[in-house]
Amino acid sequence: MTDPGAPALLRNLASWQAGRVSTLGARFTAARMPLEARSDFAVLATLREYGELSQTELGRRLGLDRNNVNGIVTRLENNGHVERRTDPADRRRNIVASTAAGLQHLDDLHALALDVQNELLVALDPDERHQLRVLLEKVLTSHPAQPA
Amino acid sequence: MTDPGAPALLRNLASWQAGRVSTLGARFTAARMPLEARSDFAVLATLREYGELSQTELGRRLGLDRNNVNGIVTRLENNGHVERRTDPADRRRNIVASTAAGLQHLDDLHALALDVQNELLVALDPDERHQLRVLLEKVLTSHPAQPA
DNA sequence: AACCAATGTTGGTCTCACCAACGTATCACG
DNA sequence: CGTGATACGTTGGTGAGACCAACATTGGTT
Numbered sequence: 001m002t003d004p005g006a007p008a009l010l011r012n013l014a015s016w017q018a019g020r021v022s023t024l025g026a027r028f029t030a031a032r033m034p035l036e037a038r039s040d041f042a043v044l045a046t047l048r049e050y051g052e053l054s055q056t057e058l059g060r061r062l063g064l065d066r067n068n069v070n071g072i073v074t075r076l077e078n079n080g081h082v083e084r085r086t087d088p089a090d091r092r093r094n095i096v097a098s099t100a101a102g103l104q105h106l107d108d109l110h111a112l113a114l115d116v117q118n119e120l121l122v123a124l125d126p127d128e129r130h131q132l133r134v135l136l137e138k139v140l141t142s143h144p145a146q147p148a
Numbered sequence: 149m150t151d152p153g154a155p156a157l158l159r160n161l162a163s164w165q166a167g168r169v170s171t172l173g174a175r176f177t178a179a180r181m182p183l184e185a186r187s188d189f190a191v192l193a194t195l196r197e198y199g200e201l202s203q204t205e206l207g208r209r210l211g212l213d214r215n216n217v218n219g220i221v222t223r224l225e226n227n228g229h230v231e232r233r234t235d236p237a238d239r240r241r242n243i244v245a246s247t248a249a250g251l252q253h254l255d256d257l258h259a260l261a262l263d264v265q266n267e268l269l270v271a272l273d274p275d276e277r278h279q280l281r282v283l284l285e286k287v288l289t290s291h292p293a294q295p296a
Numbered sequence: 297a298a299c300c301a302a303t304g305t306t307g308g309t310c311t312c313a314c315c316a317a318c319g320t321a322t323c324a325c326g
Numbered sequence: 327c328g329t330g331a332t333a334c335g336t337t338g339g340t341g342a343g344a345c346c347a348a349c350a351t352t353g354g355t356t
Contacts, residue, residue, distance in 0.1 A: 005289070006210055007197035010190055013261055014277070015173030015268055017284035018166045020211060023344075024291055025163025026311090030345090035311065042158055049155035056334060062154055063168060068312065070336060092321045092334045113161055120163055123290030124283065129162070132283045135276055136165035141153070142271030143172055171313075174342090178314095183342065204303060216343065218305065240303040240352045 044106040211293040
């Protein structure tokens with residue numbers, strides 16, 4: 001309907017639509033903070049909700065693969081937001097734990113993320129936002145979060 | 149709710165959910181065709197629906213920026229799916245037109261895209277799929293597709 | 297004629313998903 | 327107990343895609 005819009009073939013593909021929404025989210029995010037803060041936020045949020053975890057476990061829960069988790073954790077460690085120590089019970093594992101500064105950083109990022117969220121979903125009323133959240137969640141939980 | 153799942157903070161962010169769905173779509177796509185076929189599909193679909201367009205116009209309608217459009221069109225041209233000629237009315241513009249082979253290629257890709265769609269949305273019944281499509285569309289049309 | 301804007305093009309950065317390989321550590325099993 | 331399979335972290339590399347910057351050509355304006 002929108003004259004300068006995408007063709008119907010694309011507008012009917014959820015995969016394409018989701019990609020565009022995701023890109024818009026990234027764009028709005030970048031306007032407020034460095035882009036890499038998104039993965040920082042994901043890892044810190046996971047640690048706060050589940051407690052200390054190994055890197056592989058982090059990846060499993062977030063759907064990131066372990067190569068990338070490594071880089072994110074290293075960055076967080078360098079910034080003092082996270083601590084890494086080897087698990088005494090299984091010395092292959094690195095236990096990743098959030099620091100006080102990390103929790104603070106998480107709160108800051110969370111506030112910005114909610115701003116982005118509001119900007120992204122302006123067109124939806126609270127009911128529609130809830131529906132969207134539920135539908136996307138349904139799609140996600142129906143697929144195993146494979147990478148490890 | 150899913151024990152080995154993402155934290156609530158992320159599951160409540162539409163931007164994050166959309167990104168994950170998009171990644172899943174890309175993964176399912178890659179299982180059926182080369183990944184780059186996605187942009188080929190987008191461009192060919194746009195040409196079929198709107199007719200011949202300049203590269204900038206293509207980017208405007210798809211939300212791609214003109215640098216990337218250039219690469220995609222070049223690839224399509226090398227594969228014989230598209231023809232490029234300079235607009236006689238405005239010799240700055242390249243008019244991009246689909247070839248017969250391009251239209252055929254579009255049909256092939258469309259069939260594969262629908263397969264991906266079905267795999268991605270298994271968890272949703274037809275009604276829910278429609279709702280999801282409408283909600284995402286609403287989000288997208290509320291934001292100008294800026295890059296040019 | 298002089299200036300500004302649009303277009304295509306090239307080249308480069310950054311995030312992120314992925315693949316491959318390696319060393320260390322653990323575990324299961326014969 | 328030893329041996330082989332497996333898991334984990336780490337490094338290095340590929341490729342798509344969103345960006346930014348710069349340039350030459352062309353068109354429009356004044």
